[in-house]
Amino acid sequence: MLFGRKHKNPIKIADKGVVEWKYTTCGYCSTGCSIEVGLDRSGAAVASRGAAGADVNRGKLCIKGIFEHELFESAGRGSVPLMRRSRLDAFAETDWDSALDHVGAEIKRIQAAHGRDSFAIVSTGQIMTEEFYTLGKLARGAIGTNNYCGNTTLCMASAVSGYKRSFGSDGPPGCYEDFEHTECLMAFGSNLPEQHPIIFWRLKMALEQRKFPVIVVDPRVTMFAQMADMHLPITPGTDVVLLNALAHVILKEGLADQAYIDAHTNGAEAFAALVAQYDPVSASKICGIDEDTIRNVARLYAKAGAAMTIWTMGINQSTHGSDGVVAINNLNLITGNIGKPGSTSLSITGQANAMGTREWGSTTGLPGYRYLEKDTDRQEVADFWGIDAEFFPRQRGLAMTDILPAIETGQIKGLWLVATNPMTSMPNTARIRKTLEKLEFLVVQDAYRDVETNEYSHVYLPAAVWAEKEGVFTNTERRVNLVRNVQKPHGDSKPDFWIFNQIAKRFATERKIPSFPETTEGAFEEMKALSKGRMLDYSGMSYAMLEQQKGVQWPCTEGAASGTQRLYADGKFQYDDGRAKLIPLPYVENNEVPCDDYPFWLNSGRVVEHFHTRTRTGKMGNLNKFSPTPYMEMNPDAAKPLGIAHGSYARLTTRRGDAVVMVQLTQRVPRDMVFIPFHFHECVNRLSLGLLDPHSRQPAYKQCAVRIEPAPDQHAAAVHNVAARAY
Numbered sequence: 152m153l154f155g156r157k158h159k160n161p162i163k164i165a166d167k168g169v170v171e172w173k174y175t176t177c178g179y180c181s182t183g184c185s186i187e188v189g190l191d192r193s194g195a196a197v198a199s200r201g202a203a204g205a206d207v208n209r210g211k212l213c214i215k216g217i218f219e220h221e222l223f224e225s226a227g228r229g230s231v232p233l234m235r236r237s238r239l240d241a242f243a244e245t246d247w248d249s250a251l252d253h254v255g256a257e258i259k260r261i262q263a264a265h266g267r268d269s270f271a272i273v274s275t276g277q278i279m280t281e282e283f284y285t286l287g288k289l290a291r292g293a294i295g296t297n298n299y300c301g302n303t304t305l306c307m308a309s310a311v312s313g314y315k316r317s318f319g320s321d322g323p324p325g326c327y328e329d330f331e332h333t334e335c336l337m338a339f340g341s342n343l344p345e346q347h348p349i350i351f352w353r354l355k356m357a358l359e360q361r362k363f364p365v366i367v368v369d370p371r372v373t374m375f376a377q378m379a380d381m382h383l384p385i386t387p388g389t390d391v392v393l394l395n396a397l398a399h400v401i402l403k404e405g406l407a408d409q410a411y412i413d414a415h416t417n418g419a420e421a422f423a424a425l426v427a428q429y430d431p432v433s434a435s436k437i438c439g440i441d442e443d444t445i446r447n448v449a450r451l452y453a454k455a456g457a458a459m460t461i462w463t464m465g466i467n468q469s470t471h472g473s474d475g476v477v478a479i480n481n482l483n484l485i486t487g488n489i490g491k492p493g494s495t496s497l498s499i500t501g502q503a504n505a506m507g508t509r510e511w512g513s514t515t516g517l518p519g520y521r522y523l524e525k526d527t528d529r530q531e532v533a534d535f536w537g538i539d540a541e542f543f544p545r546q547r548g549l550a551m552t553d554i555l556p557a558i559e560t561g562q563i564k565g566l567w568l569v570a571t572n573p574m575t576s577m578p579n580t581a582r583i584r585k586t587l588e589k590l591e592f593l594v595v596q597d598a599y600r601d602v603e604t605n606e607y608s609h610v611y612l613p614a615a616v617w618a619e620k621e622g623v624f625t626n627t628e629r630r631v632n633l634v635r636n637v638q639k640p641h642g643d644s645k646p647d648f649w650i651f652n653q654i655a656k657r658f659a660t661e662r663k664i665p666s667f668p669e670t671t672e673g674a675f676e677e678m679k680a681l682s683k684g685r686m687l688d689y690s691g692m693s694y695a696m697l698e699q700q701k702g703v704q705w706p707c708t709e710g711a712a713s714g715t716q717r718l719y720a721d722g723k724f725q726y727d728d729g730r731a732k733l734i735p736l737p738y739v740e741n742n743e744v745p746c747d748d749y750p751f752w753l754n755s756g757r758v759v760e761h762f763h764t765r766t767r768t769g770k771m772g773n774l775n776k777f778s779p780t781p782y783m784e785m786n787p788d789a790a791k792p793l794g795i796a797h798g799s800y801a802r803l804t805t806r807r808g809d810a811v812v813m814v815q816l817t818q819r820v821p822r823d824m825v826f827i828p829f830h831f832h833e834c835v836n837r838l839s840l841g842l843l844d845p846h847s848r849q850p851a852y853k854q855c856a857v858r859i860e861p862a863p864d865q866h867a868a869a870v871h872n873v874a875a876r877a878y
């Protein structure tokens with residue numbers, strides 16, 4: 152018998168014939184990995200690899216990045232503009248000028264008939280920052296609608312709102328390098344190994360160098376929870392209660408950093424009075440974490456030399472999302488854990504460039520974290536753009552989640568969607584369908600023509616995707632990364648940047664509007680000028696520097712050799728008096744909770760191989776093969792009495808609608824909860840309620856109540872249907 156590797160056939164890596172590697176940045180999640188795309192002799196993209204020397208990913212990529220080059224030629228891409236009179240007609244192909252003239256004319260018609268704000272624009276977190284800046288200029292300075300928002304309302308709005316309330320400004324203060332210094336890490340509602348695999352890898356690397364406790368708060372036993380030292384399976388939607396109780400113990404036991412509180416915060420007394428009510432015994436009854444664990448975690452966190460908290464959608468997507476973020480900030484302020492190595496409140500961002508739109512998109516304000524409500528901010532931007540400040544609205548308009556209901560009530564008549572697919576991603580699909588059907592005019596601007604929302608559009612504008620264009624993304628740690636152009640746009644699709652500029656030309660004759668740079672680098676220069684001296688200073692950056700350093704963290708002031716790792720290192724916050732706020736957070740129970748008729752919690756989220764509504768990853772065999780079918784995680788003990796078996800199908804019903812999914816039995820979910828990845832159309836969002844957070848308007852996707860029953864085998868049903876049609 153022969154043993155050992157040397158007698159086996161060695162693994163052969165296929166030679167893809169790469170003749171050139173081109174630098175760019177991954178376009179999926181907000182980790183911000185540097186990628187090199189390999190081109191063969193014919194110029195076709197045939198491989199992707201992590202860029203060595205990039206501080207973020209150090210040569211690594213996750214499964215999505217590894218196959219990203221397949222995106223360019225994936226199925227369903229749009230190659231020419233399409234138009235039709237009504238959504239019931241068939242689309243006809245058209246040329247760009249006709250499509251853009253029509254869009255310009257319809258926006259003007261609707262605004263003339265129903266007022267400026269009756270035409271709404273909803274964008275995304277997935278285009279380049281220069282594109283966001285240009286769209287913001289177009290929306291605020293030329294079209295002039297105040298109902299302009301982004302899908303970031305579904306994603307990061309609670310983090311933005313919480314940062315603003317605590318620190319006086321948006322802007323995640325920490326960085327990945329904090330893992331290398333922290334002595335205690337707490338993670339709320341984040342499944343890092345699947346959703347940000349390379350940030351997770353950075354954490355693992357840090358843990359290999361030096362052990363420190365990791366505490367994961369999540370109702371599911373996620374992959375992250377499995378590797379944690381402590382897993383706190385919290386009752387859904389009650390994180391604020393747990394956080395108040397942690398603060399209670401810290402203050403009561405004298406573990407707080409009183410010097411930091413005195414020097415850098417306001418509101419300590421009112422905060423202490425509120426958390427006094429959240430003793431661990433009472434809190435445990437609400438949040439489901441026992442009193443001793445609460446005390447232990449509080450002591451561990453407060454006594455650590457440096458402690459940090461990260462969080463993602465388990466916090467943000469809740470009716471207490473903004474409060475959850477503030478509660479995390481409160482915890483870090485009372486323990487002096489902000490702005491020091493290993494000490495931070497780090498929101499893990501979602502989409503590749505959700506940060507870019509927050510900084511420069513003007514959706515909630517004006518570029519560079521400026522406010523519509525502040526006279527000096529309005530004047531600065533108006534002067535820079537060469538327009539009258541009076542043209543800007545006095546305060547921000549509707550959020551995405553309020554724009555759709557405003558279509559229902561007839562307040563909004565026209566909508567332009569840029570890189571977002573609400574028919575699959577917004578809660579309560581039936582209601583979204585009704586609103587889209589009611590629109591007089593809908594433009595869908597997307598890289599894929601087969602995106603579900605396009606079924607309701609009057610005009611479809613085919614956009615170039617990812618590295619078919621050029622610009623920058625900002626990642627979770629405020630690192631500005633360069634997306635270099637790798638391929639020509641597919642067919643006759645065009646970069647969003649070009650499309651915005653062309654629409655702007657349609658508004659040039661009306662009155663004085665801003666001028667629009669022809670190149671993305673021109674737009675970048677404008678952003679640099681507008682950022683100078685501000686917290687998010689870009690003025691020291693250039694495209695060449697971004698490529699050479701593989702990303703630069705803002706602020707990067709003029710002449711600086713590199714960026715800045717942390718904000719608030721000097722304890723000076725963005726409120727006028729330089730102090731952060733400690734904010735009392737009374738908890739009010741307002742979720743739809745399980746009851747006799749709907750006995751299960753319905754939780755939703757993601758899996759590693761898919762991205763969002765699968766317009767991209769659903770087309771790639773190497774990713775789609777891992778989960779091609781809508782499914783749910785269900786606990787075997789709960790499934791048994793219902794007669795539901797592994798691999799069978801189940802029908803789920805909520806007060807909104809129903810859906811059929813395949814069943815995966817797993818102990819990952821508790822007995823009273825099921826989890827469904829939201830990637831599939833006509834699935835979990837037919838069921839979800841999506842109550843809105845009062846501060847951020849973000850939907851509570853992760854909490855509602857559902858009933859479950861066995862369903863007939865769907866494979867047999869599908870075969871039967873095909874057979875029936877054949878006759």
Ligand SMILES: Nc1nc2c(c(=O)[nH]1)N[C@H]1C(S)=C(S)[C@@H](COP(=O)(O)OP(=O)(O)OC[C@H]3O[C@@H](n4cnc5c(=O)[nH]c(N)nc54)[C@H](O)[C@@H]3O)O[C@H]1N2
Nearest residue numbers: 340341342346387388463464465501502756757759762763
């Ligand atoms: N593979 C992949 N990666 C992605 C994405 C993707 O689609 N696919 N999308 C990107 C985007 S835009 C985003 S926003 C991020 C999202 O990244 P994550 O937030 O990490 O992902 P989710 O699966 O949405 O939710 C995370 C966890 O929240 C938990 N949770 C549910 N309810 C509660 C609660 O009440 N409290 C707490 N503490 N936890 C709760 C869920 O059980 C789930 O495990 O991922 C980004 N990365």
Ligand SMILES: Nc1nc2c(c(=O)[nH]1)N[C@H]1C(S)=C(S)[C@@H](COP(=O)(O)OP(=O)(O)OC[C@H]3O[C@@H](n4cnc5c(=O)[nH]c(N)nc54)[C@H](O)[C@@H]3O)O[C@H]1N2
Nearest residue numbers: 302306570571572576596597598614755763764766829852
């Ligand atoms: N139930 C449930 N629902 C959820 C969530 C959840 O956890 N549970 N999570 C929510 C979150 S955090 C998010 S971020 C949203 C995401 O929701 P969506 O924004 O609807 O998700 P995507 O599928 O990423 O849609 C982006 C669209 O942009 C297109 N696109 C990609 N690149 C470009 C480009 O460069 N230009 C143009 N013009 N188009 C491009 C893609 O083809 C795709 O159609 O979903 C939310 N919905």
Ligand code: SF4
Nearest residue numbers: 177179180184213216
């Ligand atoms: S971790 Fe995120 S940024 Fe990095 S390769 Fe994966 S999807 Fe891309």
Ligand SMILES: [Mo]
Nearest residue numbers: 305306501502
């Ligand atoms: Mo997101």
